[in-house]
Each structure stands twice: as C-alpha cells, then as structure tokens.
Amino acid sequence: MSHTEAECLQNALKGDENAFTALVEMHQTHVYNLCYRMLGSPQEAEDAAQETFWRAYRNLQKYDTTRPFTTWLLSIAAHYCIDQQRRRHLPTIELDELLDMENFTPDPGPSPEKDLAEKEDIEAVQQQLTNLNPNDRAVLVLRYFHEFSEDEICHTLSLSKSAVKSRLHRARLHMAEQLNTPKNRIKVEGRHNETQTV
Amino acid sequence: MKHKPFESWILSDSPISKTEQQQLREHLKVCPQCLRLQTTWLESRNQLKSAKIYSPQPGFSQRWQIMFSKRRELEKTRQVRQTLFILVLLMIMASLFYMIQNNLLAAWIVSAISLFASLFINITKIIAGINELLSTSPALFYGFGFFSLGAAAALLATSAFILWNLLKKGKQEDEYNAED
Numbered sequence: 102m103s104h105t106e107a108e109c110l111q112n113a114l115k116g117d118e119n120a121f122t123a124l125v126e127m128h129q130t131h132v133y134n135l136c137y138r139m140l141g142s143p144q145e146a147e148d149a150a151q152e153t154f155w156r157a158y159r160n161l162q163k164y165d166t167t168r169p170f171t172t173w174l175l176s177i178a179a180h181y182c183i184d185q186q187r188r189r190h191l192p193t194i195e196l197d198e199l200l201d202m203e204n205f206t207p208d209p210g211p212s213p214e215k216d217l218a219e220k221e222d223i224e225a226v227q228q229q230l231t232n233l234n235p236n237d238r239a240v241l242v243l244r245y246f247h248e249f250s251e252d253e254i255c256h257t258l259s260l261s262k263s264a265v266k267s268r269l270h271r272a273r274l275h276m277a278e279q280l281n282t283p284k285n286r287i288k289v290e291g292r293h294n295e296t297q298t299v
Numbered sequence: 300m301k302h303k304p305f306e307s308w309i310l311s312d313s314p315i316s317k318t319e320q321q322q323l324r325e326h327l328k329v330c331p332q333c334l335r336l337q338t339t340w341l342e343s344r345n346q347l348k349s350a351k352i353y354s355p356q357p358g359f360s361q362r363w364q365i366m367f368s369k370r371r372e373l374e375k376t377r378q379v380r381q382t383l384f385i386l387v388l389l390m391i392m393a394s395l396f397y398m399i400q401n402n403l404l405a406a407w408i409v410s411a412i413s414l415f416a417s418l419f420i421n422i423t424k425i426i427a428g429i430n431e432l433l434s435t436s437p438a439l440f441y442g443f444g445f446f447s448l449g450a451a452a453a454l455l456a457t458s459a460f461i462l463w464n465l466l467k468k469g470k471q472e473d474e475y476n477a478e479d
Contacts (some may be wrong), residue, residue, distance in 0.1 A: 118367070127362045133355040145383075151366050191463070195390055226350045229343070245347040273310040276347070277340035 105205065110170060114161060118297045121161070124153050124170070131171055132178050138242045139182035141231045149185060151176040168256070175247065176257040186235035229279040237272040240265060302333055309337045 106127060112120035132153050137146035141147050156177050157164075164173055239258060243249040249257065254265045300403045310317050313423070328332045398404040433440040 122360055122364060122367075125363050128400070129359045130352065130354045133359070134353045135354040143353075143356075147359075147362075150355060151360070151363055154363055155367070155370060226346045227443070245344075246350065246352065269312075270307065270310055273308070273340060273343075274336075276343040277310070277336055280339040280343045280346075281335060 104169060110166070110198040114160075114164075121154075121158055123286055128171060128174055132174055134246060135175055135178050135242055136182055138227070138230060139179070139235070139238060141187060141227055145185070149178065150187075151181055152181055156181065169283055172249075172253060174255055175243065175249075176259075179243065179258055183235045225280075229276050232279065233272055233275055235267045236273070241272040244269060261277070302330065305333050306336065309333065309340055431462070 106124070109120045109123045109127070113124060129150065133146055136149035136153070138147050140149060145197045153174060157174055160177075164170070201208065228242070233241065236258075238252055240260075242252075242253050243257060250260060251269070253263050254260070255262050258265070261270070304319075305323055308319055308323050327337065356393070398407060429443070433443055
C-alpha cells in the first residue's frame with residue numbers, strides 16, 4: 102500500500118469524503134477494467150465501477166486494514182459483476198458483429214495491419230471471456246488481467262483453493278478450445294506462419 | 300488414449316517435474332489433440348497477458364462525486380421518511396395502548412361506527428334530494444350529468460398523472476438503490 106493511499110484510507114475511514122474521492126481516482130482503472138472484462142460493455146462497466154465505489158464507501162468501516170485495499174475493492178466489483186451476470190444473461194454476439202459495433206481506437210502503432218491484428222486479438226479475448234461462466238471468468242480476469250495469485254483469488258472471491266484451481270483449469274480449457282474453433286484457428290495459424298516467414 | 304494428466308500439466312501455471320516434462324514431451328509426439336491444446340492455450344495465454352487494460356472515460360471521479368451526492372441526498376430522504384414512519388407507528392401504538400388501558404377502545408369503535416352510519420345516511424339523503432331536484436327539469440338533469448362526467452374525467456386524469464409521477468420517481472430511486 103502506498104503512503105498516499107494509506108493516508109487517504111485513514112482519512113476516509115474518519116469520514117473524509119475528499120479522501121475517498123482520491124481513492125476513487127487511484128483505483129478507477131483497476132475497478133473499471135475488471136468490470137469491463139466481466140460485463141463486456143463500456144456503459145455497464147462504468148455503472149458497475151461507480152456502484153463498486155459506492156458499496157465500498159458504505160461498507161468502509163467493515164474493511165480489514167490488514168488486507169490490500171485493491172483486493173477488497175476488486176472483491177466487491179467481482180461479486181457485483183457476477184450478480185449482474187446472473188440477473189441478466191448477456192446475449193452472445195458474433196465476433197464480426199462485435200468488431201463492427203466497437204468504436205475501438207487503437208494506440209498509434211507501427212502499421213495498420215499490426216493494429217488490426219492487435220484489435221482482433223483484444224476483441225477475440227473479450228469475446229472468449231463473454232462465453233465463459235461468470236465465476237470462471239472472474240477467476241481468469243483476476244489471474245491474468247490483475248495478476249492475482251491463487252491465494253489472492255481465494256480471498257477476493259471467497260472460494261476455496263481447490264475451487265479456484267478447478268475454475269482456472271476449466272476457464273483455461275475453455276479459452277484454448279475457443280481459440281481452436283476453425284475461424285480462430287485460421288487466424289492463429291496465419292499469424293504463426295507470418296512470424297516464421299519473418 | 301488417456302489425456303487427463305497431460306491436459307492438467309499443459310493448462311497448469313505451476314511448474315512440473317523433469318520426469319513429468321519428459322512424459323509430456325513424449326505424449327505430445329504421439330497425441331495431436333494434446334499438441335493442439337498446448338498450442339492454442341499458449342496462444343490464448345499470450346493474448347490474455349498482452350490484452351489492453353481499459354480505463355474509464357475521463358471525468359470518472361467527477362461523475363462519482365455527482366452520483367455520490369445524489370445518493371447521499373436520497374439516503375437522507377429515506378432516513379427522514381423512516382423516522383417519520385416509526386414516530387407515527389409509535390404514536391398509534393401508544394394511543395392504542397392508552398385506550399386499552401382505560402377501556403376506551405370499545406367506546407371509540409362504537410362511536411366510529413355510529414359516525415360512519417350517520418355519514419352514510421346523510422349522503423343518501425343528499426343524493427335523494429339531488430335526484431328529486433333533477434327530475435323537475437330535463438335541462439338541469441343533462442347539465443348535472445355533463446358536469447359530473449367532466450369532474451370524474453378530471454379526477455381520473457389527475458390520479459393517473461400522480462400515479463405516473465410516483466412510478467417514475469420510484470423507478471429512479473430503484474436505480475440508485477440497486478445495491479441491496
């Protein structure tokens with residue numbers, strides 16, 4: 102925990118609203134990214150992130166100061182997103198539709214081809230995540246996007262270690278199988294050949 | 300062919316022993332299914348690790364502050380409502396208790412019933428009087444009918460508008476209170 106974060110947290114615990122807003126600024130990307138990866142839409146992610154901070158503010162007195170604040174926040178976000186997923190089953194969208202829908206602006210990269218390939222990768226990842234069961238998705242997102250250890254995932258999602266392990270295994274298998282579909286296989290093999298030619 | 304341990308080794312993050320590595324290498328030479336799983340998982344893992352970290356649109360904390368003050372306001376209103384409700388409930392209970400203690404409840408019920416009965420009788424008398432008056436002239440009858448219909452329509456429209464407003468307000472509150 103950084104010094105500023107600790108100070109803000111202390112002040113927020115005393116009821117300082119500005120200190121809590123500072124915490125919101127510090128952790129917005131982490132929380133938003135988790136919500137986006139869980140829900141798959143920028144608007145829903147924004148709402149879920151705002152909701153997460155509101156819940157965190159309301160329950161700040163219950164926060165165990167021995168645990169990292171990020172873990173606690175992401176735990177609230179993950180549980181909220183899982184609940185949201187359970188409430189409304191997201192319609193599955195074809196990858197092509199998703200690419201058309203998203204107004205994704207890539208970083209200025211070296212070549213348009215590379216940009217397109219990166220965009221396809223990112224959206225393919227999101228598409229594969231969308232098809233996962235919400236609990237497995239949460240485990241995978243925390244593991245790979247937030248680099249949580251298995252123990253941290255256990256604490257965050259209130260799961261046993263064996264449950265985390267089996268969910269991770271299932272999620273990885275799903276991701277690999279998704280990539281193994283004929284459509285995606287062509288892309289993977291094509292990129293593999295390109296790298297070999299280079 | 301058995302794939303179980305090999306599939307777990309391929310998909311595991313934890314390192315495997317040298318013997319297991321050797322067994323896996325040998326298995327991959329003869330099992331195209333596991334080889335494909337290994338290739339696709341490695342590709343998938345790279346995609347996951349290199350995927351973009353999304354940030355919210357600029358002004359997230361400002362939007363948070365707006366949302367925060369709105370919710371605080373709503374919470375205060377709800378607390379005031381709850382306090383008032385509890386106070387009214389307590390007052391009703393206290394008066395009931397007082398009435399029971401002093402044997403006033405039965406007397407109060409009897410007087411309430413007689414009040415309603417006399418009200419009913421009076422209303423009936425008024426209606427009978429209006430009916431008598433209207434039967435003297437058809438113009439008066441139709442005029443009264445027109446006025447009554449207009450008043451009923453206005454009452455209905457006002458009630459519908461109030462109900463719509465209440466529903467709209469309830470919906471807005473639900474959106475903010477969705478946390479529970």
